[in-house]
Amino acid sequence: MTLIAPDPTTHRHPAWADTPRDAGGWIARAREVAAVLADDALARDRAGAPPAAEVALLKESGLVTLLGPAAHGGGGQTWETAYRVIREIARGDGSIGQLLGYHYLWAWAVRLVGTDAQIAAVEQLYTEGRLLFGGAVNPRDADLVVTEDGDELVFSGRKSFSTGGVVSDLTVLEGVLQGTDTHIFAIVPTDQEGIVFARDWDNLGQRLTESGSVEIRDVRVDWSGAAGFVDRVFQPLVYNTLNVPAIQLVFANFYLGIAQGALDQAAGYTREHSRAWPYGGDDKERAVDEWYVLEGYGQIQSKLWADEALVDAAGAEISAALHAPREELTPERRGRIAARIAAAKLRIAEDGLEAATKVFELTGARATANAVGLDIHWRNLRTHTLHDPIPYKKREVGQYALLGKDPEPTWYT
Structure with missing residues (x-):
């Protein structure tokens, strides 16, 4: 299926007439959208056109309103679910996963720093209109x-x-x-x-x-x-400073989604196209039976499963804080959350880049063909993991572990 802009005379894709009722439904919806995006992600990446049709798809599916109040037609979901949705979308298209993640953060910005009246007005506006934030x-x-x-x-x-x-x-x-x-x-x-x-x-x-x-x-x-x-x-609150940990975990989730997408594509290629090496002395008929191929996929999958567990644990922790009364957040709790998120981000940044490189060894020389486009995952990860230096995330976690020092709230921590 090729991504086509929805009919402008309608507001919803015919297959998505209903709003999902729970977290599982929203994650399933995200997988459906990701499947559409994955179908021609490489062609769209190469064309480089503004993602108008992709944004229309996010609106048609209702994903842009995931965090919006149910009273205004939104999903009324938690950040824990939002992070999972971002990851699923990035698994199909890393760029669109980032767009959606940034949208969620900026849609929540009014809750982070706004007054009660501002929160009510902005959330009604963007939810009812299915508007996208930049x-x-x-x-x-x-x-x-x-x-x-x-x-x-x-x-x-x-x-x-x-x-x-x-x-x-x-x-x-x-x-x-x-x-x-x-x-x-x-x-x-x-x-x-x-x-x-x-x-x-x-x-x-x-x-x-x-x-x-x-x-x-x-x-x-x-x-x-x-x-x-x-x-x-x-009117300052500790809660105001959750903007940076929240967006840093957005990063970690779309990094994880991109890495998972690389694994998905590579595994499919290996099953369908890769050939076994006939000169190793332990010759196999199929590439999927090669010991080093199995070992390589095992290493990648193990690391990504571990990263997923850490990312999800951090997501549950910050989600609880984001949805609690704003006045309740203490500097100590904020610091613990920021340290956990720094750890999650640094792990998936390093493991994701390793995975996006290792897949070439497991698919073979023919997988470097531009028509295959396996490079898109590495290019996407390499570009955004430079957003802010990973060594500083390591230092933050090290100071927390060794000295009991909370990460200091800044524009990047």
């Missing part, structure tokens, strides 16, 4: 400035990364109030003259994430839209 929030670019103009805030500047922006409906902006060190988040419609995408994302992997740069030209937001501000003063 974000212009790259923290290493400190060049988005916010100025005051009466009762309005004016965002201006540039961000070198804006994942999903080109195909998004809503954009999360983040900038620093001029003359202060106060960061302000706001959610605005993407389709406006003041948001200009350079469409310059042309990277080795994750090619369909539309992660290129964006210019923000005098985008105006009412002060009431400044997330978490009451009478122009921000």
Whole structure:
């Protein structure tokens, strides 16, 4: 089956007339979507077109509303389920798994820092409209400035990364109030003259994430839209700092999905096309009977199963915190969660890259043909695992284990 944009006159794919009722149903829905994506993932990766049809598929399936309130037609699910869904989608297409994961984080941003009124308004808006979020929030670019103009805030500047922006409906902006060190988040419609995408994302992997740069030209937001501000003063909570552990575990889950996808494709190729080596002295008729092939797949699968267990345990822990009353989160609990997530991310980053390389040894020389496209998994993992240095994750876990020191909340921990 080839991915085709849904009929614009309908809001739902005919096969998805109903909303899944529980976590298992949503994960099954994600597998159905992933199967559609996997069918032509390589061709779409090479074409490099904006993933409009892919986003339409996420909307038609209802996956964009997974975390949205059931009262507004959303799934009303937990982050524990969201992480599993991200992984399943990435198993079919790593780029779209990333897009969906970032969407979930930015859709939750209003809960992380917003007021009760802001939460209610934003969640109703995006859930009822099945809207997709993008974000212009790259923290290493400190060049988005916010100025005051009466009762309005004016965002201006540039961000070198804006994942999903080109195909998004809503954009999360983040900038620093001029003359202060106060960061302000706001959610605005993407389709406006003041948001200009350079469409310059042309990277080795994750090619369909539309992660290129964006210019923000005098985008105006009412002060009431400044997330978490009451009478122009921000109301801080430890809970606000869960944004980074939450997104880091998004990374770990789509890394795991990509690695699982590499294993799936390689195993299929070995079963159907690989030939046994006839000069080893222990000749086999089929590649699937070669001892080193069996050993190799056993090693990859064992590591990915172990990674999955660690990722799922971290997901259960942060999900419980994300869905608990915001005032309850302590710095100690936040630190433990961040350390566990750092460990999960570093493990799947290293094991995933190993798997995406090892599969070539297990499939054989003919599997390097461009028509096979086994390289897409390594390219995707290699690209995004450079997001922030893995050695720092090792240090965070080491400090936690050896010194009992919690990871300090920063833009990357």
